[in-house]
Amino acid sequence: MIEWLRKVGADVIDNLAGIGYALAMLTGAIIGRPTPKKSFPLFVHQLYVLGVLSLLIIIVSGLFIGMVLGLQGYTILVDYGAEQSLGPMVALSLLRELGPVVTGLLFAGRAGSALTAEIGLMRATEQLSSLEMMAVDPLRRVVAPRFWAGFFSMPLLALIFSAVGIYGGYLVGSGWLGVDEGAFWSVMQSSVDWYDDLLNGIIKSIVFAFVVTWIALYKGYTATPTSAGISSATTSTVVTASLTILGLDFILTALMFGG
Amino acid sequence: MESRKTQIWVGIFVVLGVLALSFIALRAASGNTATSGETYTLYAKFDNIGSLKERSPVKVGGVVVGRVSNISLSGEYYEPKVEMKISAEYDQFSETSSLSVLTSGLLGEQYLGLQPGFIDDTVGMLEDGDSISDTKSALVLEQLIGQFLFSQGND
Amino acid sequence: MSNFVELNNIHFAHGTRSIYEGLSLTVPKGKVVAVMGPSGIGKTTLLKLIGGQLKPSSGSIKVAGAEVPKLARKPLYELRKQMSMLFQSGALFTDMSVFDNVAFPLREHTQLTESLIRSIVIMKLEAVGLRGARDLMPAELSGGMARRAALARAIALDPELIMYDEPFAGQDPISMGVIVKLIKSLNDSLGLTSIVVTHDVDEVLSIADYAYIIAEKRVVAEGEPKQLLKDDTAIVKQFLHGEADGPVAFHYSDDDFAEDLLGGRQ
Numbered sequence: 001m002i003e004w005l006r007k008v009g010a011d012v013i014d015n016l017a018g019i020g021y022a023l024a025m026l027t028g029a030i031i032g033r034p035t036p037k038k039s040f041p042l043f044v045h046q047l048y049v050l051g052v053l054s055l056l057i058i059i060v061s062g063l064f065i066g067m068v069l070g071l072q073g074y075t076i077l078v079d080y081g082a083e084q085s086l087g088p089m090v091a092l093s094l095l096r097e098l099g100p101v102v103t104g105l106l107f108a109g110r111a112g113s114a115l116t117a118e119i120g121l122m123r124a125t126e127q128l129s130s131l132e133m134m135a136v137d138p139l140r141r142v143v144a145p146r147f148w149a150g151f152f153s154m155p156l157l158a159l160i161f162s163a164v165g166i167y168g169g170y171l172v173g174s175g176w177l178g179v180d181e182g183a184f185w186s187v188m189q190s191s192v193d194w195y196d197d198l199l200n201g202i203i204k205s206i207v208f209a210f211v212v213t214w215i216a217l218y219k220g221y222t223a224t225p226t227s228a229g230i231s232s233a234t235t236s237t238v239v240t241a242s243l244t245i246l247g248l249d250f251i252l253t254a255l256m257f258g259g
Numbered sequence: 260m261e262s263r264k265t266q267i268w269v270g271i272f273v274v275l276g277v278l279a280l281s282f283i284a285l286r287a288a289s290g291n292t293a294t295s296g297e298t299y300t301l302y303a304k305f306d307n308i309g310s311l312k313e314r315s316p317v318k319v320g321g322v323v324v325g326r327v328s329n330i331s332l333s334g335e336y337y338e339p340k341v342e343m344k345i346s347a348e349y350d351q352f353s354e355t356s357s358l359s360v361l362t363s364g365l366l367g368e369q370y371l372g373l374q375p376g377f378i379d380d381t382v383g384m385l386e387d388g389d390s391i392s393d394t395k396s397a398l399v400l401e402q403l404i405g406q407f408l409f410s411q412g413n414d
Numbered sequence: 415m416s417n418f419v420e421l422n423n424i425h426f427a428h429g430t431r432s433i434y435e436g437l438s439l440t441v442p443k444g445k446v447v448a449v450m451g452p453s454g455i456g457k458t459t460l461l462k463l464i465g466g467q468l469k470p471s472s473g474s475i476k477v478a479g480a481e482v483p484k485l486a487r488k489p490l491y492e493l494r495k496q497m498s499m500l501f502q503s504g505a506l507f508t509d510m511s512v513f514d515n516v517a518f519p520l521r522e523h524t525q526l527t528e529s530l531i532r533s534i535v536i537m538k539l540e541a542v543g544l545r546g547a548r549d550l551m552p553a554e555l556s557g558g559m560a561r562r563a564a565l566a567r568a569i570a571l572d573p574e575l576i577m578y579d580e581p582f583a584g585q586d587p588i589s590m591g592v593i594v595k596l597i598k599s600l601n602d603s604l605g606l607t608s609i610v611v612t613h614d615v616d617e618v619l620s621i622a623d624y625a626y627i628i629a630e631k632r633v634v635a636e637g638e639p640k641q642l643l644k645d646d647t648a649i650v651k652q653f654l655h656g657e658a659d660g661p662v663a664f665h666y667s668d669d670d671f672a673e674d675l676l677g678g679r680q
Contacts (some may be wrong), residue, residue: 024628042264044266044269045262050271055275087287095283125508126503126505127505127507129467129505130501132494133467133494133497133499134497134498134518134521135491135494135495136522149311153272155276156273156279157276159276159279159280163283164279164285166283166287185286188287188288189287189288192287193288197287197288198284199269
């Protein structure tokens with residue numbers, strides 16, 4: 001019994017220490033004198049790596065998810081003679097939930113794992129140590145531009161995902177299943193609200209961007225510098241980030257739409 | 260040069276993001292909910308509000324002019340009391356206006372239909388905090404059917 | 415002659431495993447100092463202590479007169495500009511070409527124009543014989559070339575002190591010879607101070623001005639190479655001549671073998 005308590009205690013202490021270290025890492029990376037001339041090109045390069053290289057998977061999945069929503073929604077709604085509501089159904093599910101959440105999950109798998117592996121490898125090959133010995137702070141040089149790029153690109157990806165998804169829903173609903181085109185858009189427009197739906201969705205994706213990038217960087221930075229360590233850190237990034245996204249999504253949804 | 264290609268792609272990425280945002284903002288969503296701009300508040304009491312909810316629209320001839328902002332029970336007899344936020348743009352409703360709980364389509368959402376009253380020198384305009392007294396309650400299907408059967412039986 | 419690096423009575427532990435107990439050594443300015451010892455006694459740790467990446471639990475580390483463990487972040491980063499370290503793996507940045515790797519410290523710490531940086535980089539690459547490899551990526555280099563490229567990067571800012579972490583490990587005889595020569599000639603021509611941490615005795619003793627042997631968590635022998643080779647302390651002899659039996663145990667310390675076999679430890 002006492003041994004069990006000791007284990008619980010040790011786990012809690014370990015976790016708290018981990019969170020503390022992650023916080024320290026984050027503040028070390030994002031606070032401090034910015035040097036725009038040097039860091040902006042780094043930021044742009046990371047936007048390319050994290051944002052542009054994720055575009056394809058985001059656009060393709062957005063299109064397919066939108067099309068599936070159109071198809072499924074139609075078959076359900078047509079039973080009630082309410083196929084006019086297909087537009088808002090597709091748009092609301094994408095903007096409020098699927099856009100931020102699926103983008104977050106895909107981003108964790110596509111960009112987050114790559115971030116962790118890259119930084120973990122930099123640690124394993126002593127590149128981070130070597131930066132430090134060259135009097136260059138790896139937190140500002142390596143972690144900060146990646147953090148900001150992730151933070152910035154994920155909401156954009158989520159918007160692109162939702163837009164493509166809505167278009168996919170339109171293609172299926174209007175082009176294939178024959179929902180009136182005018183009704184599709186106008187009913188959507190009258191029931192989707194800038195503040196309630198669009199803005200809340202964007203806030204969600206910003207929160208997810210923050211969490212995913214942070215987890216990925218932290219896992220990479222603290223990875224055990226061996227091949228097994230890096231592979232487990234990469235897995236752990238995807239698992240932790242995905243679960244955190246889903247958990248936070250529930251909390252955010254409850255806060256935004258629940259009360 | 261590698262960095263030039265990178266910059267072009269990042270440019271495309273950001274432009275795509277902005278396009279997506281404007282597409283959603285302009286094509287898919289709208290802010291014409293009358294609750295985003297300036298509003299004023301009106302109250303009304305009903306016998307039965309049916310399935311009216313917060314955020315249900317208030318319409319004049321099908322045009323949304325405001326939204327229900329709160330529903331509560333008030334007074335000794337626990338009458339349903341509805342608070343509405345009406346867009347400040349439409350501030351010329353006379354005190355004789357009437358309000359009814361209507362349904363869009365057979366199975367649709369319920370909303371408040373505002374019927375503007377006549378205007379002459381003897382009646383004032385509705386202002387912030389005023390109540391609309393002329394209200395018609397929601398039709399409850401069961402009661403309707405009951406009345407119908409009852410009247411049939413009387414024949 | 416002043417000492418560039420002074421370590422006095424250092425105690426250091428990784429978690430619960432004690433690495434150093436009362437280690438002291440000095441590195442005179444302008445000399446090549448070898449630090450030798452069997453594998454796994456924390457020679458890299460020693461260099462990280464000097465570089466301020468790790469802090470000792472007690473003892474003093476002075477580099478260029480500054481007490482390294484007590485330095486605040488900013489002066490520490492200033493001090494690090496005067497030293498550089500050649501990592502065992504080279505630690506080249508894998509996403510940049512050789513040229514950009516060497517140019518990296520210059521671009522980070524100086525305001526030089528790009529054409530001046532180019533001239534310096536070409537000079538440094540010429541010094542290590544890799545001028546022709548400037549456009550290659552680190553992945554395209556052989557181990558020896560990667561280490562020489564890293565060396566070019568290490569001397570890019572003309573540091574006062576270079577620390578070599580196992581520069582000879584895993585090299586073929588030719589590139590080993592090249593690196594030995596490079597360390598010596600860089601030291602003499604640029605007036606550097608060098609610390610070479612290694613277990614390759616013959617190579618390092620041929621160029622070192624002074625040598626330390628570390629074992630059992632502290633310095634067990636020191637002196638000029640000639641003196642050390644004549645030293646007949648058991649541990650020095652064992653290490654310098656590579657004998658399997660001696661004071662340094664072949665086995666990682668554990669319970670008694672016979673007892674363990676008979677199930678002494680569960």
